[in-house]
Amino acid sequence: METEILVVGGNVAGRGFVSSILKINPQTQITLVRRENKALVPCGIPYVFGTLKLPDNNSVSDESMVEKGVNILVDEVTAIDKERKLAVTASGEKIIYNKLVLATGSLPVVPGIGEGSNFNNIYFIFKDLDYLTLLKNYLKEKKKVVIVGGGFIGVELAEELSKLIDGSITIVECGPTCLWQSFDPEFAQMVEKILCEIGIKIYKLETVKKFIGHKGNVKQIELTGGGKLDVDAVIFAAGAYPNTTLGKAIGLPLDKFGAIKVDKYMRADKDIYAIGDCASKQDYLTGEPVSVMLASIAATEAKIAAHNLNNLTGMFRNGTLSIVLTSLNGISFGSVGLTEGNARVRGFNTKIGSVQVYDRHPACLPGAVKQIVKLVFDKETGVILGGQACGGQSVGELVNIIGLAVQTRMTASQILALQMGTHPLITPGPTMYTITNAAENSLVK
Incomplete structure (x- = not known):
C-alpha cells in the first residue's frame, strides 16, 4: 500500500491533523492507523460511567473522514524504516509513505506500588x-x-x-x-x-x-x-506518560519526560512530525521543558503540523500554555498558566487581584451563580502570569479570555482597560466584570 501521508494514532491529534490537512488540500491521500475499533472523546472518559449512560455515546464517528477518502486501518504500526519510508503493521500490512505523522498519544502511569500489586481488580x-x-x-x-x-x-x-x-x-x-x-x-x-x-x-x-x-x-x-x-x-x-515506543525505535530524540523532541513547527525529523501527548512541550512563560497532556493542546499542534507539512509557514508554536477546565456537581473550575504558588516557586515576585461577584446582574435574577476570579501578575512588570476561576458555565470562556491575556502578555493596566460586553442575563454588571475588576484590584493593593 502507498499513501502520501501516514498518520499513526486516531484520537484528537491524529483526527485533528487529518481535518486540517483536508481543508488545505482535499485531494491529499491519507492513511490513518489506530489500534482502537472506535475513536473517542478523551476528556469525556469519566462521563461514560454516569452522565453519558452508554460508553458508546462517547465515541466519534469516522463517517466524515471516510467520505473524504481517508483510509482508516484498525491495526497497529509495529515497525518503521524511516530511510525507506516504510511502515509495517501487526497484521503484516506494508505502507509506503511520503510524510509521517506520529500522534501516538499517552498511556496511564503504572506507579511502583510496593507489595502485592498483581491482582485482578x-x-x-x-x-x-x-x-x-x-x-x-x-x-x-x-x-x-x-x-x-x-x-x-x-x-x-x-x-x-x-x-x-x-x-x-x-x-x-x-x-x-x-x-x-x-x-x-x-x-x-x-x-x-x-x-x-x-x-x-x-x-x-x-x-x-x-x-x-x-x-x-x-x-x-x-x-x-x-x-x-x-x-x-x-x-x-x-497521570500519563508519552507513548513514544515507535519514535524511540526509529531513533528520534526524546526529552527528559520521554516525549519526542520537536521544533516549533512540530517537526521531529525530515518528513516526520509528532503531535499531541507524544510530542515535547516548552512552558509558554518560562521556556522550560514541561509535560502537559491536554486535548486542546493536541488539537492546536495538529493544526500547526498540517499547515507546515509541505511548506513552513508563519504558523508555529511559541510554547505550551496549560488551560484546564472541569465541572463538579454543577460548579465549573478553570485555571490558566501559573498559580500563585507555582509562580513563587519559579522565582516570580507576584501581585494578586481577586474578585467575587454574581454572574448576572442584578444578583437576584434566576440562575445567578457566584463567580470567583483570581489573577496572578508579575509584580515587577505587571504582566499576567496566570489565573483561576470558579462559578457557573460561563467560567469556561472566562478562563479562555484569561488564557488569551496570558498569551498576549497583557499587563494589569491593559486588562483593566479592556472593553467588555455585558448583559443582565449573561454576565456580571458593567462595573463589576470579573477580569477587569480583578486586574484593578491588583493595582490598588
Missing part, C-alpha cells in the same frame, strides 16, 4: 471504548471503590462513579490537595468541599504502600500513613 484508565465498557459493567456491582490520584481524571471519575454505584468512593492523593498542581489552595479546597458533599472520601498526602488480597483480588489496601481501606476495586488515575 486493579484497573487503569485506557482510551479504549471496549475496555471502558467492560470496566463500567464490572464496577456496577461494587460497593467499595478506591481511586488512586486526585487529578482531573480522578475527581471527575469519583463524581461520575457516585451516580453508578451504591457504595463508598475514596480518593487517595499524594499531594496536599486534589488538583494541587493547577489550583491554589482556596480553589482546591472548594473542589474538595464539593466532593465531600456528595459522599466522596479523600485521603491526602498518602500513597498505596501495600495491597492485601484473597483469591486473586484486592480486599484491602494499606496506606503509607498506616491506615487501611477495604476495597472491591482499585482504579489508578495517577
Whole structure:
C-alpha cells in the first residue's frame, strides 16, 4: 500500500491533523492507523460511567473522514524504516509513505506500588471504548471503590462513579490537595468541599504502600500513613506518560519526560512530525521543558503540523500554555498558566487581584451563580502570569479570555482597560466584570 501521508494514532491529534490537512488540500491521500475499533472523546472518559449512560455515546464517528477518502486501518504500526519510508503493521500490512505523522498519544502511569500489586481488580484508565465498557459493567456491582490520584481524571471519575454505584468512593492523593498542581489552595479546597458533599472520601498526602488480597483480588489496601481501606476495586488515575515506543525505535530524540523532541513547527525529523501527548512541550512563560497532556493542546499542534507539512509557514508554536477546565456537581473550575504558588516557586515576585461577584446582574435574577476570579501578575512588570476561576458555565470562556491575556502578555493596566460586553442575563454588571475588576484590584493593593 502507498499513501502520501501516514498518520499513526486516531484520537484528537491524529483526527485533528487529518481535518486540517483536508481543508488545505482535499485531494491529499491519507492513511490513518489506530489500534482502537472506535475513536473517542478523551476528556469525556469519566462521563461514560454516569452522565453519558452508554460508553458508546462517547465515541466519534469516522463517517466524515471516510467520505473524504481517508483510509482508516484498525491495526497497529509495529515497525518503521524511516530511510525507506516504510511502515509495517501487526497484521503484516506494508505502507509506503511520503510524510509521517506520529500522534501516538499517552498511556496511564503504572506507579511502583510496593507489595502485592498483581491482582485482578486493579484497573487503569485506557482510551479504549471496549475496555471502558467492560470496566463500567464490572464496577456496577461494587460497593467499595478506591481511586488512586486526585487529578482531573480522578475527581471527575469519583463524581461520575457516585451516580453508578451504591457504595463508598475514596480518593487517595499524594499531594496536599486534589488538583494541587493547577489550583491554589482556596480553589482546591472548594473542589474538595464539593466532593465531600456528595459522599466522596479523600485521603491526602498518602500513597498505596501495600495491597492485601484473597483469591486473586484486592480486599484491602494499606496506606503509607498506616491506615487501611477495604476495597472491591482499585482504579489508578495517577497521570500519563508519552507513548513514544515507535519514535524511540526509529531513533528520534526524546526529552527528559520521554516525549519526542520537536521544533516549533512540530517537526521531529525530515518528513516526520509528532503531535499531541507524544510530542515535547516548552512552558509558554518560562521556556522550560514541561509535560502537559491536554486535548486542546493536541488539537492546536495538529493544526500547526498540517499547515507546515509541505511548506513552513508563519504558523508555529511559541510554547505550551496549560488551560484546564472541569465541572463538579454543577460548579465549573478553570485555571490558566501559573498559580500563585507555582509562580513563587519559579522565582516570580507576584501581585494578586481577586474578585467575587454574581454572574448576572442584578444578583437576584434566576440562575445567578457566584463567580470567583483570581489573577496572578508579575509584580515587577505587571504582566499576567496566570489565573483561576470558579462559578457557573460561563467560567469556561472566562478562563479562555484569561488564557488569551496570558498569551498576549497583557499587563494589569491593559486588562483593566479592556472593553467588555455585558448583559443582565449573561454576565456580571458593567462595573463589576470579573477580569477587569480583578486586574484593578491588583493595582490598588
